[in-house]
Amino acid sequence: MSEQNQLASIIDMAAGRTKADLLITNCKIVDVFNQVLLDGPLAIGNGKVIGWGEGYEGKQTLDAKGGIVMPGLIDGHVHIESSSLTPPQFARCILPYGTTTIIADPHEIANVCGLAGIRYMLDATKKLPLNVKIMLPSCVPATPFEQAGAVLEAEDLETMIDDEGILGLGEVMDYPSVTNHADSMMKKLLMARKHNRVIDGHSPGLTGKDLTAYVIGGIMTDHECSTTNAMLDRLSMGQYILLREGSTCKDLLNLIPAITPANARRCVLCTDDREPADILATGHINKSLRLAVEAGLDPLLAVTLGTLNAAECFRLQGKGAIAPGYDADLLIVDNLTEFNPKHVFTLGQEIARDGQLLVQIEDYVSDAVLNTVRLAPLTEANFTLPLTSDKVRAIGVKPRSVVTFNLETPVVKDAQGNFDAKLNPGLNKLAVIERHHATGNMGLGVLADYGIKNGAIAISVAHDSHNLVVAGDNDADMLCAVKDVEQMGGGFSICQNGQILANLPLPVAGLMSNQSPQEVAKQLEVLINTARGALGLSDAFHPLMTLVFMTLPVIPELKLTSNGLFDVKAFRPVEVCV
Structure with missing residues:
Protein backbone atom coordinates (compact mmCIF):
# COMPACT_ATOMS: atom_id res chain seq x y z
CA MET A 1 0.00 0.00 0.00
CA SER A 2 1.40 3.41 -0.97
CA GLU A 3 1.89 6.13 1.63
CA GLN A 4 -1.02 8.06 0.14
CA ASN A 5 -3.29 5.03 0.37
CA GLN A 6 -2.16 4.37 3.94
CA LEU A 7 -2.99 7.95 4.89
CA ALA A 8 -6.34 7.75 3.16
CA SER A 9 -7.06 4.49 4.98
CA ILE A 10 -6.51 5.91 8.48
CA ILE A 11 -8.42 9.08 7.59
CA ASP A 12 -11.42 6.91 6.66
CA MET A 13 -11.06 5.00 9.92
CA ALA A 14 -10.81 8.26 11.90
CA ALA A 15 -13.91 9.61 10.19
CA GLY A 16 -15.79 6.45 11.08
CA ARG A 17 -16.37 5.53 7.44
CA THR A 18 -14.48 2.23 7.73
CA LYS A 19 -13.78 -0.13 10.60
CA ALA A 20 -10.59 0.20 12.60
CA ASP A 21 -8.35 -2.84 12.87
CA LEU A 22 -8.90 -3.04 16.64
CA LEU A 23 -11.34 -1.46 19.05
CA ILE A 24 -10.38 -1.49 22.74
CA THR A 25 -13.63 -1.24 24.71
CA ASN A 26 -14.60 -0.69 28.33
CA CYS A 27 -11.53 1.47 29.03
CA LYS A 28 -10.23 4.86 30.12
CA ILE A 29 -7.44 6.56 28.17
CA VAL A 30 -4.53 8.58 29.55
CA ASP A 31 -4.34 12.01 27.91
CA VAL A 32 -0.81 13.20 28.71
CA PHE A 33 -1.40 16.54 27.02
CA ASN A 34 -4.27 17.64 29.28
CA GLN A 35 -3.38 15.40 32.25
CA VAL A 36 -6.84 13.82 32.32
CA LEU A 37 -8.51 10.47 31.69
CA LEU A 38 -10.69 10.19 28.59
CA ASP A 39 -13.56 7.80 27.95
CA GLY A 40 -13.06 4.98 25.43
CA PRO A 41 -13.40 2.99 23.34
CA LEU A 42 -10.06 3.42 21.57
CA ALA A 43 -9.68 2.69 17.86
CA ILE A 44 -6.39 1.45 16.36
CA GLY A 45 -5.54 0.92 12.69
CA ASN A 46 -2.48 0.46 10.49
CA GLY A 47 -0.34 0.49 13.64
CA LYS A 48 -1.58 3.97 14.59
CA VAL A 49 -3.94 5.47 17.11
CA ILE A 50 -7.09 6.39 15.19
CA GLY A 51 -9.38 8.02 17.73
CA TRP A 52 -11.61 7.40 20.74
CA GLY A 53 -15.16 7.69 21.90
CA GLU A 54 -18.46 6.30 20.69
CA GLY A 55 -19.13 5.72 17.00
CA TYR A 56 -16.09 3.60 16.12
CA GLU A 57 -16.21 -0.03 15.06
CA GLY A 58 -13.39 -2.53 14.85
CA LYS A 59 -12.66 -5.63 12.83
CA GLN A 60 -11.58 -7.04 16.19
CA THR A 61 -12.42 -5.95 19.72
CA LEU A 62 -10.63 -6.24 23.04
CA ASP A 63 -12.53 -5.77 26.29
CA ALA A 64 -10.20 -3.89 28.66
CA LYS A 65 -12.50 -4.75 31.58
CA GLY A 66 -12.33 -1.28 33.04
CA GLY A 67 -8.58 -0.94 32.49
CA ILE A 68 -6.64 2.21 31.71
CA VAL A 69 -4.84 2.57 28.37
CA MET A 70 -1.48 4.34 28.62
CA PRO A 71 1.20 5.26 26.06
CA GLY A 72 4.02 2.71 25.83
CA LEU A 73 6.75 3.43 28.35
CA ILE A 74 10.11 4.88 27.31
CA ASP A 75 13.46 4.30 29.02
CA GLY A 76 15.45 7.48 28.38
CA HIS A 77 18.88 5.94 28.99
CA VAL A 78 19.90 2.31 29.30
CA HIS A 79 22.92 0.12 28.65
CA ILE A 80 21.55 -3.18 27.38
CA GLU A 81 24.91 -4.84 28.00
CA SER A 82 24.66 -4.13 31.73
CA SER A 83 21.73 -6.53 31.97
CA SER A 84 24.12 -9.33 30.90
CA LEU A 85 21.57 -10.09 28.16
CA THR A 86 21.83 -9.79 24.39
CA PRO A 87 19.37 -7.31 22.82
CA PRO A 88 16.80 -9.99 21.86
CA GLN A 89 16.89 -11.45 25.37
CA PHE A 90 16.64 -7.97 26.87
CA ALA A 91 13.56 -7.28 24.75
CA ARG A 92 12.01 -10.51 26.03
CA CYS A 93 12.72 -9.33 29.55
CA ILE A 94 11.24 -5.82 29.47
CA LEU A 95 8.39 -5.90 26.92
CA PRO A 96 5.91 -7.66 29.24
CA TYR A 97 6.35 -4.73 31.68
CA GLY A 98 5.16 -2.17 29.15
CA THR A 99 8.45 -0.62 28.02
CA THR A 100 8.07 -0.28 24.25
CA THR A 101 10.91 2.15 23.46
CA ILE A 102 14.45 2.48 24.84
CA ILE A 103 17.29 4.90 24.22
CA ALA A 104 20.31 2.59 24.34
CA ASP A 105 23.91 3.67 24.74
CA PRO A 106 26.18 0.78 23.64
CA HIS A 107 29.40 2.26 24.97
CA GLU A 108 30.09 -0.97 26.86
CA ILE A 109 30.36 -3.13 23.76
CA ALA A 110 31.93 -0.25 21.81
CA ASN A 111 34.77 -0.15 24.34
CA VAL A 112 35.36 -3.83 23.60
CA CYS A 113 34.62 -4.14 19.87
CA GLY A 114 34.53 -0.59 18.50
CA LEU A 115 32.29 0.09 15.49
CA ALA A 116 31.69 -3.64 15.04
CA GLY A 117 30.08 -3.69 18.47
CA ILE A 118 27.75 -0.81 17.60
CA ARG A 119 26.82 -2.50 14.31
CA TYR A 120 26.02 -5.68 16.21
CA MET A 121 23.65 -3.75 18.49
CA LEU A 122 21.98 -2.13 15.49
CA ASP A 123 21.59 -5.43 13.65
CA ALA A 124 20.37 -7.22 16.79
CA THR A 125 17.64 -4.64 17.44
CA LYS A 126 16.29 -3.82 13.97
CA LYS A 127 13.72 -6.63 13.85
CA LEU A 128 12.62 -6.50 17.48
CA PRO A 129 9.07 -5.55 18.53
CA LEU A 130 10.90 -3.24 20.97
CA ASN A 131 11.69 0.18 19.48
CA VAL A 132 15.42 0.70 20.08
CA LYS A 133 17.27 3.92 19.30
CA ILE A 134 21.05 3.94 19.62
CA MET A 135 23.26 6.75 20.92
CA LEU A 136 26.76 6.73 19.46
CA PRO A 137 29.27 6.35 22.32
CA SER A 138 31.19 9.58 22.86
CA CYS A 139 33.87 8.22 25.18
CA VAL A 140 35.70 5.20 23.80
CA PRO A 141 37.81 4.98 25.87
CA ALA A 142 36.12 6.87 28.71
CA THR A 143 39.36 8.67 29.59
CA PRO A 144 42.89 8.81 28.18
CA PHE A 145 44.10 6.88 31.23
CA GLU A 146 42.59 3.51 30.26
CA GLN A 147 43.20 0.67 27.81
CA ALA A 148 39.99 -0.16 26.01
CA GLY A 149 39.47 -2.53 23.11
CA ALA A 150 38.96 0.32 20.66
CA VAL A 151 39.32 4.04 20.11
CA LEU A 152 36.46 5.87 18.38
CA GLU A 153 37.03 9.37 17.05
CA ALA A 154 34.51 11.75 15.50
CA GLU A 155 35.43 10.55 12.02
CA ASP A 156 34.59 6.96 12.99
CA LEU A 157 31.26 7.90 14.56
CA GLU A 158 30.23 10.05 11.62
CA THR A 159 30.28 7.00 9.33
CA MET A 160 27.26 5.72 11.28
CA ILE A 161 25.41 8.91 12.23
CA ASP A 162 22.91 8.66 9.36
CA ASP A 163 21.79 5.11 10.12
CA GLU A 164 18.05 5.16 10.86
CA GLY A 165 18.69 3.45 14.19
CA ILE A 166 21.11 6.16 15.40
CA LEU A 167 19.60 8.93 17.50
CA GLY A 168 22.49 11.04 18.77
CA LEU A 169 25.73 11.20 20.74
CA GLY A 170 25.92 9.13 23.92
CA GLU A 171 26.68 10.33 27.44
CA VAL A 172 29.71 12.60 27.52
CA MET A 173 31.49 11.29 30.60
CA ASP A 174 34.85 12.92 29.94
CA TYR A 175 33.71 16.32 31.15
CA PRO A 176 37.26 17.70 31.51
CA SER A 177 37.66 17.24 27.76
CA VAL A 178 34.58 19.41 27.27
CA THR A 179 35.42 22.14 29.74
CA ASN A 180 39.01 22.27 28.47
CA HIS A 181 37.84 21.97 24.83
CA ALA A 182 40.08 19.03 23.94
CA ASP A 183 40.34 18.67 20.18
CA SER A 184 38.96 15.12 19.97
CA MET A 185 35.89 15.95 22.08
CA MET A 186 35.22 19.20 20.24
CA LYS A 187 35.06 17.30 16.97
CA LYS A 188 32.52 14.85 18.40
CA LEU A 189 30.31 17.60 19.77
CA LEU A 190 30.47 19.54 16.51
CA MET A 191 29.71 16.38 14.54
CA ALA A 192 26.53 15.85 16.56
CA ARG A 193 25.54 19.50 16.26
CA LYS A 194 26.12 19.47 12.51
CA HIS A 195 23.70 16.56 12.16
CA ASN A 196 21.24 18.15 14.63
CA ARG A 197 21.44 15.23 17.03
CA VAL A 198 20.77 15.01 20.76
CA ILE A 199 23.86 14.93 23.01
CA ASP A 200 23.55 13.04 26.30
CA GLY A 201 25.35 14.14 29.44
CA HIS A 202 27.06 12.66 32.49
CA SER A 203 28.41 15.21 34.96
CA PRO A 204 28.29 14.03 38.59
CA GLY A 205 29.62 16.62 41.00
CA LEU A 206 30.07 19.33 38.38
CA THR A 207 28.98 22.78 39.63
CA GLY A 208 29.30 26.48 38.95
CA LYS A 209 31.11 27.73 35.89
CA ASP A 210 32.48 24.25 35.14
CA LEU A 211 28.89 23.04 34.77
CA THR A 212 28.01 26.07 32.67
CA ALA A 213 30.99 25.41 30.39
CA TYR A 214 29.92 21.77 30.08
CA VAL A 215 26.29 22.52 29.20
CA ILE A 216 27.19 25.20 26.66
CA GLY A 217 28.91 22.47 24.66
CA GLY A 218 25.43 21.41 23.57
CA ILE A 219 24.83 18.68 26.15
CA MET A 220 21.10 18.34 26.67
CA THR A 221 20.53 15.70 29.36
CA ASP A 222 21.94 14.37 32.62
CA HIS A 223 21.12 11.11 34.40
CA GLU A 224 23.72 11.44 37.17
CA CYS A 225 21.85 13.77 39.54
CA SER A 226 21.58 12.33 43.03
CA THR A 227 20.54 15.50 44.89
CA THR A 228 17.75 18.01 44.29
CA ASN A 229 20.27 20.86 44.18
CA ALA A 230 22.16 19.22 41.33
CA MET A 231 18.88 18.57 39.53
CA LEU A 232 17.60 22.15 39.90
CA ASP A 233 20.94 23.60 38.78
CA ARG A 234 20.78 21.61 35.57
CA LEU A 235 17.11 22.31 34.97
CA SER A 236 17.81 26.02 35.21
CA MET A 237 20.42 25.59 32.46
CA GLY A 238 17.90 24.00 30.14
CA GLN A 239 18.89 20.36 30.48
CA TYR A 240 16.46 17.48 30.70
CA ILE A 241 16.94 15.48 33.89
CA LEU A 242 16.73 11.70 33.61
CA LEU A 243 15.60 10.34 36.96
CA ARG A 244 17.45 7.06 37.38
CA GLU A 245 16.19 3.95 39.10
CA GLY A 246 18.69 1.19 38.36
CA SER A 247 19.77 -1.89 40.21
CA THR A 248 22.80 -0.19 41.75
CA CYS A 249 22.16 3.55 41.40
CA LYS A 250 18.77 4.58 42.76
CA ASP A 251 18.23 8.33 42.54
CA LEU A 252 14.52 8.57 41.71
CA LEU A 253 13.19 8.94 45.25
CA ASN A 254 15.87 11.52 46.09
CA LEU A 255 14.77 13.69 43.16
CA ILE A 256 10.97 13.37 43.23
CA PRO A 257 10.62 16.20 45.82
CA ALA A 258 12.18 18.65 43.34
CA ILE A 259 9.52 18.04 40.68
CA THR A 260 6.97 20.83 40.40
CA PRO A 261 4.24 21.64 37.85
CA ALA A 262 6.66 24.22 36.44
CA ASN A 263 9.60 21.89 35.76
CA ALA A 264 7.97 18.47 35.42
CA ARG A 265 7.99 18.57 31.62
CA ARG A 266 11.80 18.56 31.67
CA CYS A 267 11.96 15.32 33.67
CA VAL A 268 12.34 11.84 32.13
CA LEU A 269 12.59 8.33 33.60
CA CYS A 270 15.50 5.98 32.97
CA THR A 271 17.12 2.85 34.38
CA ASP A 272 20.73 3.17 33.15
CA ASP A 273 21.70 -0.29 34.43
CA ARG A 274 19.14 -2.90 35.51
CA GLU A 275 19.73 -6.59 36.18
CA PRO A 276 17.34 -9.27 34.87
CA ALA A 277 16.47 -10.56 38.35
CA ASP A 278 15.48 -7.04 39.38
CA ILE A 279 13.35 -6.57 36.25
CA LEU A 280 11.66 -9.95 36.59
CA ALA A 281 10.88 -9.31 40.26
CA THR A 282 9.87 -5.64 40.25
CA GLY A 283 9.42 -4.45 36.67
CA HIS A 284 11.12 -1.90 34.48
CA ILE A 285 9.95 1.70 33.88
CA ASN A 286 6.61 0.70 35.40
CA LYS A 287 8.53 0.19 38.65
CA SER A 288 9.70 3.81 38.46
CA LEU A 289 6.08 4.92 37.97
CA ARG A 290 5.00 2.91 41.00
CA LEU A 291 7.76 4.39 43.16
CA ALA A 292 7.04 7.94 41.97
CA VAL A 293 3.33 7.67 42.79
CA GLU A 294 4.09 6.11 46.19
CA ALA A 295 6.35 9.12 46.84
CA GLY A 296 3.46 11.50 46.16
CA LEU A 297 3.76 12.36 42.46
CA ASP A 298 0.45 12.72 40.65
CA PRO A 299 -0.15 9.49 38.68
CA LEU A 300 -0.88 11.19 35.35
CA LEU A 301 2.19 13.38 35.75
CA ALA A 302 4.27 10.28 36.52
CA VAL A 303 3.00 8.65 33.32
CA THR A 304 3.99 11.79 31.40
CA LEU A 305 7.56 11.52 32.74
CA GLY A 306 7.72 7.96 31.42
CA THR A 307 6.22 8.69 28.01
CA LEU A 308 5.72 12.13 26.42
CA ASN A 309 8.65 13.85 28.13
CA ALA A 310 11.09 11.23 26.89
CA ALA A 311 9.64 11.33 23.38
CA GLU A 312 10.01 15.10 23.21
CA CYS A 313 13.47 15.11 24.76
CA PHE A 314 14.77 12.61 22.22
CA ARG A 315 12.65 13.82 19.28
CA LEU A 316 10.77 10.55 18.88
CA GLN A 317 8.09 11.58 16.44
CA GLY A 318 4.82 9.72 16.95
CA LYS A 319 5.83 8.27 20.33
CA GLY A 320 4.91 9.05 23.91
CA ALA A 321 1.19 9.84 23.68
CA ILE A 322 -2.20 8.50 22.68
CA ALA A 323 -3.40 10.84 19.94
CA PRO A 324 -4.59 10.50 16.33
CA GLY A 325 -1.73 9.40 14.09
CA TYR A 326 0.63 8.49 16.94
CA ASP A 327 2.15 5.01 16.94
CA ALA A 328 -0.06 2.52 18.73
CA ASP A 329 2.54 1.64 21.36
CA LEU A 330 0.28 1.05 24.34
CA LEU A 331 -0.23 -0.81 27.57
CA ILE A 332 -3.39 -1.47 29.56
CA VAL A 333 -3.18 -1.44 33.35
CA ASP A 334 -5.76 -2.07 36.07
CA ASN A 335 -4.88 1.08 38.00
CA LEU A 336 -2.47 4.02 38.18
CA THR A 337 -0.78 2.93 41.39
CA GLU A 338 0.69 -0.50 40.66
CA PHE A 339 1.08 -0.10 36.87
CA ASN A 340 0.97 -3.84 36.16
CA PRO A 341 0.41 -4.31 32.40
CA LYS A 342 -2.41 -6.62 31.40
CA HIS A 343 -1.84 -6.03 27.68
CA VAL A 344 1.12 -4.51 25.80
CA PHE A 345 1.03 -3.35 22.17
CA THR A 346 3.71 -2.12 19.77
CA LEU A 347 2.53 -0.57 16.50
CA GLY A 348 -0.96 -1.91 17.16
CA GLN A 349 0.08 -5.53 17.65
CA GLU A 350 -0.48 -7.12 21.03
CA ILE A 351 2.90 -8.52 21.98
CA ALA A 352 2.39 -9.39 25.65
CA ARG A 353 -0.52 -10.33 27.91
CA ASP A 354 -0.53 -10.86 31.67
CA GLY A 355 3.27 -10.85 31.79
CA GLN A 356 3.76 -13.34 28.96
CA LEU A 357 5.15 -12.62 25.49
CA LEU A 358 2.82 -13.45 22.62
CA VAL A 359 5.40 -13.11 19.83
CA GLN A 360 8.55 -14.96 18.84
CA ILE A 361 11.82 -13.04 19.14
CA GLU A 362 14.78 -14.47 17.25
CA ASP A 363 18.20 -14.65 18.86
CA TYR A 364 21.05 -12.85 17.14
CA VAL A 365 24.78 -13.25 17.76
CA SER A 366 27.63 -12.26 15.44
CA ASP A 367 31.14 -13.69 15.20
CA ALA A 368 32.38 -10.09 15.34
CA VAL A 369 31.57 -9.91 19.05
Missing part, protein backbone atom coordinates in the same frame (compact mmCIF):
# COMPACT_ATOMS: atom_id res chain seq x y z
CA LEU A 370 32.78 -13.34 20.17
CA ASN A 371 36.20 -14.45 21.50
CA THR A 372 37.07 -11.04 22.94
CA VAL A 373 38.99 -12.10 26.07
CA ARG A 374 42.65 -12.06 25.04
CA LEU A 375 45.15 -12.28 27.88
CA ALA A 376 48.91 -12.40 27.96
CA PRO A 377 50.28 -15.48 29.79
CA LEU A 378 49.78 -15.18 33.55
CA THR A 379 51.27 -16.80 36.64
CA GLU A 380 50.82 -16.17 40.34
CA ALA A 381 53.94 -14.01 40.24
CA ASN A 382 52.06 -11.42 38.15
CA PHE A 383 49.87 -10.69 41.18
CA THR A 384 52.77 -9.70 43.45
CA LEU A 385 52.24 -6.23 44.93
CA PRO A 386 55.50 -4.80 46.38
CA LEU A 387 55.13 -2.28 49.24
CA THR A 388 57.57 0.61 49.53
CA SER A 389 55.97 2.00 52.70
CA ASP A 390 53.80 0.93 55.61
CA LYS A 391 50.77 2.89 54.38
CA VAL A 392 48.73 2.48 51.18
CA ARG A 393 45.95 4.19 49.31
CA ALA A 394 43.07 1.72 49.52
CA ILE A 395 39.81 1.83 47.60
CA GLY A 396 37.00 1.97 50.15
CA VAL A 397 33.65 0.38 49.31
CA LYS A 398 30.57 2.54 49.91
CA PRO A 399 27.39 0.47 50.46
CA ARG A 400 24.73 0.74 47.72
CA SER A 401 26.81 3.17 45.68
CA VAL A 402 29.31 3.20 42.82
CA VAL A 403 31.23 6.00 44.56
CA THR A 404 34.34 4.80 46.43
CA PHE A 405 36.47 6.26 49.21
CA ASN A 406 40.14 7.21 48.94
CA LEU A 407 41.50 5.71 52.15
CA GLU A 408 45.02 5.92 53.52
CA THR A 409 45.50 2.88 55.70
CA PRO A 410 48.47 1.16 57.42
CA VAL A 411 49.49 -2.27 56.12
CA VAL A 412 51.66 -5.17 57.24
CA LYS A 413 54.24 -6.46 54.75
CA ASP A 414 55.05 -10.12 54.29
CA ALA A 415 58.59 -11.44 54.65
CA GLN A 416 59.42 -10.39 51.09
CA GLY A 417 58.04 -6.87 51.54
CA ASN A 418 54.87 -7.54 49.56
CA PHE A 419 51.17 -7.10 50.28
CA ASP A 420 49.41 -10.21 51.59
CA ALA A 421 45.69 -9.83 52.27
CA LYS A 422 45.74 -12.61 54.84
CA LEU A 423 48.11 -10.53 56.97
CA ASN A 424 45.79 -7.50 56.69
CA PRO A 425 42.25 -8.22 57.93
CA GLY A 426 39.62 -6.14 56.16
CA LEU A 427 41.78 -5.70 53.05
CA ASN A 428 41.78 -7.60 49.74
CA LYS A 429 44.01 -7.44 46.71
CA LEU A 430 42.50 -6.01 43.52
CA ALA A 431 43.85 -6.47 40.00
CA VAL A 432 42.73 -5.08 36.63
CA ILE A 433 44.15 -6.97 33.65
CA GLU A 434 44.09 -5.66 30.07
CA ARG A 435 42.04 -8.23 28.16
CA HIS A 436 41.59 -6.85 24.64
CA HIS A 437 45.05 -7.01 23.03
CA ALA A 438 47.00 -9.32 25.37
CA THR A 439 49.42 -6.52 26.29
CA GLY A 440 50.05 -7.95 29.74
CA ASN A 441 49.26 -4.63 31.42
CA MET A 442 47.99 -5.10 34.95
CA GLY A 443 47.04 -2.58 37.62
CA LEU A 444 47.32 -3.74 41.23
CA GLY A 445 45.74 -2.15 44.28
CA VAL A 446 44.23 -2.66 47.71
CA LEU A 447 40.49 -2.94 48.29
CA ALA A 448 39.08 -2.12 51.74
CA ASP A 449 35.86 -3.39 53.35
CA TYR A 450 34.99 -5.75 50.48
CA GLY A 451 35.65 -8.71 52.72
CA ILE A 452 36.60 -11.78 50.67
CA LYS A 453 37.77 -14.56 52.95
CA ASN A 454 39.60 -17.49 51.35
CA GLY A 455 38.83 -17.05 47.67
CA ALA A 456 38.56 -14.76 44.66
CA ILE A 457 36.02 -13.26 42.25
CA ALA A 458 36.90 -12.46 38.62
CA ILE A 459 34.76 -10.59 36.07
CA SER A 460 35.12 -9.40 32.47
CA VAL A 461 32.46 -6.70 32.91
CA ALA A 462 34.10 -3.54 34.24
CA HIS A 463 32.99 -0.05 33.29
CA ASP A 464 33.92 1.37 30.92
CA SER A 465 36.91 -0.24 29.28
CA HIS A 466 35.82 -3.72 30.39
CA ASN A 467 39.16 -5.13 31.24
CA LEU A 468 39.31 -8.19 33.47
CA VAL A 469 38.94 -7.49 37.21
CA VAL A 470 39.75 -9.90 40.03
CA ALA A 471 39.62 -9.43 43.79
CA GLY A 472 40.74 -11.92 46.39
CA ASP A 473 42.75 -12.73 49.47
CA ASN A 474 45.27 -15.05 47.79
CA ASP A 475 47.05 -15.08 44.44
CA ALA A 476 46.36 -18.74 43.60
CA ASP A 477 42.58 -18.33 43.68
CA MET A 478 42.80 -15.00 41.86
CA LEU A 479 44.69 -16.69 39.01
CA CYS A 480 42.24 -19.62 39.00
CA ALA A 481 39.22 -17.32 38.66
CA VAL A 482 40.91 -15.31 35.90
CA LYS A 483 41.69 -18.47 33.94
CA ASP A 484 38.06 -19.56 34.22
CA VAL A 485 36.81 -16.24 32.82
CA GLU A 486 39.33 -16.53 29.99
CA GLN A 487 38.20 -20.07 29.17
CA MET A 488 34.51 -18.99 29.08
CA GLY A 489 35.27 -16.13 26.70
CA GLY A 490 34.12 -13.72 29.39
CA GLY A 491 31.85 -13.82 32.40
CA PHE A 492 31.80 -14.02 36.18
CA SER A 493 33.68 -16.62 38.20
CA ILE A 494 34.17 -17.44 41.89
CA CYS A 495 37.09 -19.62 43.02
CA GLN A 496 37.97 -21.05 46.43
CA ASN A 497 40.88 -23.37 47.22
CA GLY A 498 41.55 -23.83 43.51
CA GLN A 499 37.97 -24.92 42.73
CA ILE A 500 35.37 -22.98 40.72
CA LEU A 501 32.32 -22.67 42.96
CA ALA A 502 30.05 -20.77 40.53
CA ASN A 503 30.28 -18.99 37.20
CA LEU A 504 28.24 -17.38 34.43
CA PRO A 505 29.58 -17.39 30.85
CA LEU A 506 29.16 -14.08 28.98
CA PRO A 507 30.57 -14.96 25.56
CA VAL A 508 29.14 -11.96 23.65
CA ALA A 509 31.91 -9.35 23.99
CA GLY A 510 32.61 -10.74 27.46
CA LEU A 511 29.52 -8.78 28.52
CA MET A 512 26.36 -10.64 27.50
CA SER A 513 24.70 -14.04 27.51
CA ASN A 514 22.20 -15.26 24.94
CA GLN A 515 20.53 -17.44 27.56
CA SER A 516 17.02 -16.50 28.70
CA PRO A 517 16.53 -13.71 31.27
CA GLN A 518 15.25 -16.29 33.74
CA GLU A 519 18.33 -18.50 33.36
CA VAL A 520 20.75 -15.58 33.62
CA ALA A 521 18.92 -14.28 36.68
CA LYS A 522 19.13 -17.74 38.26
CA GLN A 523 22.88 -18.05 37.65
CA LEU A 524 23.52 -14.52 38.94
CA GLU A 525 21.61 -15.39 42.11
CA VAL A 526 23.85 -18.44 42.60
CA LEU A 527 26.93 -16.26 42.16
CA ILE A 528 25.70 -13.65 44.66
CA ASN A 529 24.73 -16.27 47.24
CA THR A 530 28.08 -18.03 46.80
CA ALA A 531 29.99 -14.78 47.24
CA ARG A 532 28.09 -13.98 50.43
CA GLY A 533 28.09 -17.52 51.74
CA ALA A 534 31.35 -19.23 50.85
CA LEU A 535 33.46 -16.05 50.61
CA GLY A 536 31.78 -14.15 53.45
CA LEU A 537 30.90 -10.92 51.63
CA SER A 538 28.52 -8.52 53.35
CA ASP A 539 24.87 -8.04 52.40
CA ALA A 540 25.49 -4.27 52.48
CA PHE A 541 26.61 -4.21 48.85
CA HIS A 542 26.28 -6.16 45.62
CA PRO A 543 29.35 -8.44 45.35
CA LEU A 544 29.48 -8.32 41.53
CA MET A 545 28.29 -4.79 40.73
CA THR A 546 30.73 -3.38 43.28
CA LEU A 547 33.60 -4.79 41.20
CA VAL A 548 31.96 -3.82 37.90
CA PHE A 549 32.22 -0.13 38.85
CA MET A 550 35.61 -0.38 40.54
CA THR A 551 37.43 0.59 37.33
CA LEU A 552 35.36 3.62 36.27
CA PRO A 553 37.74 6.61 36.48
CA VAL A 554 35.01 9.24 36.07
CA ILE A 555 33.21 8.47 39.35
CA PRO A 556 34.95 9.51 42.59
CA GLU A 557 37.05 8.95 44.53
CA LEU A 558 39.63 6.24 43.86
CA LYS A 559 39.55 3.68 41.05
CA LEU A 560 41.88 1.09 39.50
CA THR A 561 42.54 0.62 35.78
CA SER A 562 44.92 -1.70 33.93
CA ASN A 563 47.38 1.21 34.06
CA GLY A 564 47.22 1.51 37.83
CA LEU A 565 45.52 3.48 40.60
CA PHE A 566 43.59 6.64 39.62
CA ASP A 567 42.53 9.56 41.81
CA VAL A 568 39.29 10.77 40.20
CA LYS A 569 39.08 14.06 42.12
CA ALA A 570 42.63 15.02 41.15
CA PHE A 571 42.04 13.33 37.77
CA ARG A 572 45.51 11.78 37.67
CA PRO A 573 47.27 8.48 38.35
CA VAL A 574 48.62 7.93 41.86
CA GLU A 575 50.85 5.33 43.54
CA VAL A 576 49.47 2.61 45.81
CA CYS A 577 51.98 3.36 48.54
CA VAL A 578 51.77 6.66 50.41
